[in-house]
Amino acid sequence: MKLRLGLAALVLLLTLAGSSSAFSAALNVAVSADPDTFDPTKTVAAATVEIAFNIYEGLVKAAPDGSLVGALATDWDVSPDQKTYTFTLRDAFFHNGAKVTAEDVVNALNRARDAEVSARWNDFALVEAVEGEGSTVVVRLSQPNAAFLYTLAEVNAAIYPKGAEGLAAKPIGTGPYKLAEWRPNQYVRLERFNEYWGEKAPYYDEVVFRIIPDEYSAVLNLLSGNVDLIPRMExxxxxxxxxxxRIKVVAGPMNLVQILAINNQRPPFNDVRVRKALAMAVNREEIMFGAAWGFAQPLYSGLSPAMPAFFNGKLQEVNPYDPALARELLREAGVSNLKLTLTLPSDYPLHVQTGEIAAQQWEAIGIDVDIQLVEWGTWLEKVYAQRDYDVSIVGLAGRLDPHAILVRYTSGNSRNFFNFSSPEFDQLIEQGLVLQGSERVAVYHLAQEILAREVAGVFVMDPEQLAAMRGEIQGWEHYPIYVVDAARLYE
Incomplete structure (x- = not known):
């Protein structure tokens, strides 16, 4: 196996500026990756959402149990035909002191659905019109969308002042914390927003998200007191x-789909037999214990078991571990001496370790694997944006509704960096938006089966989230989405 280091090696960070203790007004949080951008219309990285949850708000937001609660909207009403949503705005202020108006909401949502502006405009494709007057905002859809309210809880639907510029580096939201300073690849420092509309002010004056890619460095900083919390400890x-x-660890479901992504349009991976061979050579149990120390559940689906209402748990036998059959599939496809490049994001140790073990398993069936380590920014540009890769790995962060997760595999979706294409799957995802109850569940079960049968990628595991923190910290809650809710924490 050949190993190449990407743009930069991981750096040991032991002497971080500032420290905290039980007597400090600051909370220091270790995160593994820098935000890509704080512009809600541009961000695609979970690392941004993790921090931005404290800065931005939409009309609604997620609660720890996955339900929706009002944020900038106090309440809302849905028309009988499920196509018109009417929201009542609360009195709230932006971090620049301006009052939130219906005009701000209309502007932000219109930009979110503009294909010339927004990276995830597809999520708002069914929005026909957004209107606002006084304290009322009305959103009209072209057809019913069972996932629409959940879409409004995404960072891409965050509200910011109309006419605001430079949001990429200087976000202006309404959340409990505002950006004070961002030093890329070092830290993001937030300050408490004293005009926040919530009934209870956050406990901490400051929250500093320190970028520490190396898991060992993060733990050493926790043990030495330079860091108070590691929300996703390896x-x-x-x-x-x-x-x-002195340290307590709170474990909970992560609602994350770790996937060995395969470029479905690049030969020979455009042959489903080759993709299936890769899938059947992967021993998930070995990976779970080798990379996650057993703190995980094996996955054969594009959804996590953390979404029990929609999760299809009957897909284990679609691509079972069978290296002998994997070799036979390669022979049937006429592929011999297969060589592939496995691109791994160096900022995420779990994915690197998973990739290294998978590479060994593929080499066991005669595949020559060249591992390439790249920084997260390079991964986003090369793999996600340019789709220039053979095989890679990533964790797809959980969402509140299955549509937001599965729609990324539809043929024309901007987030479909797998280049997966299935007309049958596309049709099912469209149907899932207009159906309710058991009919909607059945559609998403079948959609997951297609992803497994056609091998959009190799689903590996849903790791447990291990939040490690000083014993004095209280209020930690695991969310089904990739966030750190600093306003809930106290001592």
């Missing part, structure tokens, strides 16, 4: 804190 370093009475 399972491989759990043993370093397990017996430390």
């Amino acid at each position: 399972a491989s370093v759990y043993h370093q804190v397990a017996n430390d009475s």
